Amino acid sequence: MTNESTSRTLTMAQAISEAIGMEMERDSRVFYMGEDVGKYGGIFSATTGLLDKFGPERIMETPISETGFLGTAVGAAAEGLRPIAEIMFVDFFGVCFDQIYNHLAKNTYMSGGALKFPAVITTGIGGGYNDAAQHSQCLYSIFAHVPGLKVVVPSNAYDAKGLMIEAIRDDNPVIFMYHKGIMGLSWMSYFEGSTNAVPEESYTIPFGKANVIRQGTDLTIVTLSQMVQKSLLAADKLAELGISAEVVDLRTLVPLDKATVLKSVAKTGRLLVADEDYLSFGLSGEISSIVAENLDTLQMKAPVLRLAVPDVPIPFSRPLEQFAIPQVDSIVDSARQLMNAKAFK
Amino acid sequence: MEPSSEKLLWMYKTMIEIREYEEAMVKVYLEGKLPPKIQKGLAFDIGAGPVPGEMHLAAGQEPVAVGVCAHLHAEDSVVGAHRPHHFAIAKGVRLNEMTAEMFGKVTGLGRGKGGHMHLFDPKVKFSCGGIVGAGAPQACGAALAAKKMGKDWVAIAFFGEGAANQGAFHEALNLASLWKLPVLFVVEDNSWGISVPKSMSTSVASNADRAAAYAMPGIRVDRNDAVDVYMAAGEAVARARRGEGPTLIEVKTDRYLGHFQGDPEAYRPKDEAPTLRKDDPIPALGAMLRSRGLLNDETDAGIRAEIAARIEAAYEFGRSSPYPEASEALQHVFSS
Numbered sequence: 001m002t003n004e005s006t007s008r009t010l011t012m013a014q015a016i017s018e019a020i021g022m023e024m025e026r027d028s029r030v031f032y033m034g035e036d037v038g039k040y041g042g043i044f045s046a047t048t049g050l051l052d053k054f055g056p057e058r059i060m061e062t063p064i065s066e067t068g069f070l071g072t073a074v075g076a077a078a079e080g081l082r083p084i085a086e087i088m089f090v091d092f093f094g095v096c097f098d099q100i101y102n103h104l105a106k107n108t109y110m111s112g113g114a115l116k117f118p119a120v121i122t123t124g125i126g127g128g129y130n131d132a133a134q135h136s137q138c139l140y141s142i143f144a145h146v147p148g149l150k151v152v153v154p155s156n157a158y159d160a161k162g163l164m165i166e167a168i169r170d171d172n173p174v175i176f177m178y179h180k181g182i183m184g185l186s187w188m189s190y191f192e193g194s195t196n197a198v199p200e201e202s203y204t205i206p207f208g209k210a211n212v213i214r215q216g217t218d219l220t221i222v223t224l225s226q227m228v229q230k231s232l233l234a235a236d237k238l239a240e241l242g243i244s245a246e247v248v249d250l251r252t253l254v255p256l257d258k259a260t261v262l263k264s265v266a267k268t269g270r271l272l273v274a275d276e277d278y279l280s281f282g283l284s285g286e287i288s289s290i291v292a293e294n295l296d297t298l299q300m301k302a303p304v305l306r307l308a309v310p311d312v313p314i315p316f317s318r319p320l321e322q323f324a325i326p327q328v329d330s331i332v333d334s335a336r337q338l339m340n341a342k343a344f345k
Numbered sequence: 346m347e348p349s350s351e352k353l354l355w356m357y358k359t360m361i362e363i364r365e366y367e368e369a370m371v372k373v374y375l376e377g378k379l380p381p382k383i384q385k386g387l388a389f390d391i392g393a394g395p396v397p398g399e400m401h402l403a404a405g406q407e408p409v410a411v412g413v414c415a416h417l418h419a420e421d422s423v424v425g426a427h428r429p430h431h432f433a434i435a436k437g438v439r440l441n442e443m444t445a446e447m448f449g450k451v452t453g454l455g456r457g458k459g460g461h462m463h464l465f466d467p468k469v470k471f472s473c474g475g476i477v478g479a480g481a482p483q484a485c486g487a488a489l490a491a492k493k494m495g496k497d498w499v500a501i502a503f504f505g506e507g508a509a510n511q512g513a514f515h516e517a518l519n520l521a522s523l524w525k526l527p528v529l530f531v532v533e534d535n536s537w538g539i540s541v542p543k544s545m546s547t548s549v550a551s552n553a554d555r556a557a558a559y560a561m562p563g564i565r566v567d568r569n570d571a572v573d574v575y576m577a578a579g580e581a582v583a584r585a586r587r588g589e590g591p592t593l594i595e596v597k598t599d600r601y602l603g604h605f606q607g608d609p610e611a612y613r614p615k616d617e618a619p620t621l622r623k624d625d626p627i628p629a630l631g632a633m634l635r636s637r638g639l640l641n642d643e644t645d646a647g648i649r650a651e652i653a654a655r656i657e658a659a660y661e662f663g664r665s666s667p668y669p670e671a672s673e674a675l676q677h678v679f680s681s
């Protein structure tokens with residue numbers, strides 16, 4: 001799919017706004033709503049340049065009324081439009097979650113399939129820059145927990161473009177979550193692996209297809225979003241220690257590519273889940289349960305290990321935040337711990 | 346009710362303290378955030394330096410804070426929002442501990458866990474938070490508590506004109522009116538919600554007009570002036586203390602700086618902030634004090650020197666305090 005001659009290096013933010021622009025050009029039903037998405041171009045630059053191209057009728061600046069414009073997206077989608085609504089930070093979904101989980105997610109089902117809701121909700125996630133407890137969460141597991149929402153969490157620009165185009169064309173509600181620390185913003189340090197070659201033409205990446213982004217034989221690291229970039233750096237360090245880590249980038253939580261996880265774990269016999277969300281009742285538990293449910297087909301060399309935020313709000317102070325959010329070194333440490341563990345004592 | 350000489354002087358001093366504090370923060374905040382010490386290609390790094398994270402400053406918005414807080418006691422509650430320092434200072438939040446919090450230090454109000462948007466000082470009943478609109482109902486709660494306990498305490502919710510478009514704002518107003526709660530909803534109309542001008546976000550010219558929908562008085566203060574705010578708030582606070590219910594006040598004010606520090610402000614006319622600064626409310630009040638013989642060059646210099654020393658001490662306290670142990674991250678999820 002990559003065409004060398006037409007690829008250039010883009011940040012994830014550029015790839016996302018390009019994808020949205022291409023789909024808006026292709027389909028007049030697509031429009032965008034959110035706070036500071038017009039002249040500002042989106043706080044995380046997801047709509048840079050789009051106001052100039054499409055005007056205020058299609059790049060709609062909203063009041064700070066998330067329930068209002070999320071509900072508007074639900075109603076407009078039912079009418080056949082294809083709204084994209086941006087909640088600046090995922091942390092803010094608290095003020096509008098009813099529209100998402102009781103309506104957007106359920107109306108197709110409750111109408112017996114009579115209605116479609118082709119809406120995309122985009123939102124910034126993640127910490128690492130000391131924005132504290134109300135602006136640093138990931139929370140993708142909460143969206144994934146609710147039946148009826150597809151959940152997309154890209155780790156790099158190439159994937160982000162293909163997944164965004166897929167999201168806009170999907171006839172179902174899609175939550176598209178971009179980690180601020182891989183958007184390639186000029187005002188926040190980021191993991192440079194997320195900025196990569198992106199073809200100029202339109203392409204899609206199907207949902208539910210995890211990407212084995214690095215091959216390895218000793219352990220499998222299942223992860224997503226910014227943690228993919230951290231895991232790749234950790235894998236480099238582990239290689240120096242003689243440990244070969246395979247890194248699986250889930251790309252989407254719903255649908256979840258269980259087969260790729262199982263295939264990799266079958267090969268390595270060791271699973272580390274590296275997650276920036278809270279530890280309990282979330283992604284890491286879900287992935288672990290896939291292994292638990294398939295122990296009859298797996299030869300595990302060690303118990304599953306989960307690395308995630310240890311069930312505390314994200315603290316502001318730098319040393320506390322570094323402690324709470326898994327870092328490259330904590331992935332390395334966890335992997336080494338896993339290599340020393342035994343399946344049976 | 347005209348402010349007494351004492352109140353006038355307090356408002357003047359407090360506005361200077363707020364302004365000096367914010368101007369000092371502009372500089373401290375930038376430390377470590379600019380090239381070449383940051384990741385290559387970046388213009389600015391929000392997560393670097395001694396005071397990392399977002400920073401929303403209130404230079405220009407001092408009159409709202411002092412004009413209202415001049416009527417308050419320690420027992421009255423104030424709930425601020427993401428731009429909290431002016432309210433915190435006017436409410437008497439401990440300056441050293443507040444500053445240490447922004448440095449993420451263990452001596453901070455929240456032991457470094459909250460940061461600049463999440464300041465809690467129970468000693469003077471101050472709190473704030475980063476979710477736009479969330480404070481209005483919480484102020485109702487403080488007011489309800491006062492009522493249930495038979496106290497004449499009041500609660501103030503301060504927030505921007507952008508927040509007045511949140512559902513929480515409208516629910517809080519209805520509830521406060523219905524239950525006759527001793528609460529003031531004080532809207533700071535600085536014309537901007539980040540990059541969005543009020544004209545693009547709000548269906549009415551003045552939020553004071555919205556009070557009618559909830560059967561409460563709505564007052565618009567049209568000048569960014571401490572005395573005007575003082576007079577409007579005085580009547581509203583007295584009404585609340587008498588048990589006659591809530592008031593909505595909108596004050597026109599000016600945001601001199603970006604929405605947050607590092608905001609490129611490409612959406613804002615270049616000359617807007619410099620023009621606004623010509624109407625600075627601090628020298629205006631200073632001139633009034635002088636005309637009444639309450640201030641002269643000498644006393645002014647004394648006031649400023651005292652404030653400068655206090656602010657310097659606060660920043661020094663913040664800077665030199667130790668960080669919490671990393672493992673403290675695991676504490677205080679639940680109270681013990």
Ligand SMILES: Cc1ncc(C[n+]2csc(CCOP(=O)(O)OP(=O)(O)O)c2C)c(N)n1
Nearest residue numbers: 092428475476477505506507508537538539
């Ligand atoms: C629920 C919610 N939505 C959006 C934001 C992002 N946000 C932070 S401040 C702000 C603008 C607030 O404008 P206003 O209430 O007028 O206050 P000002 O910043 O002008 O003081 C926005 C949109 C948020 N923090 N919370």
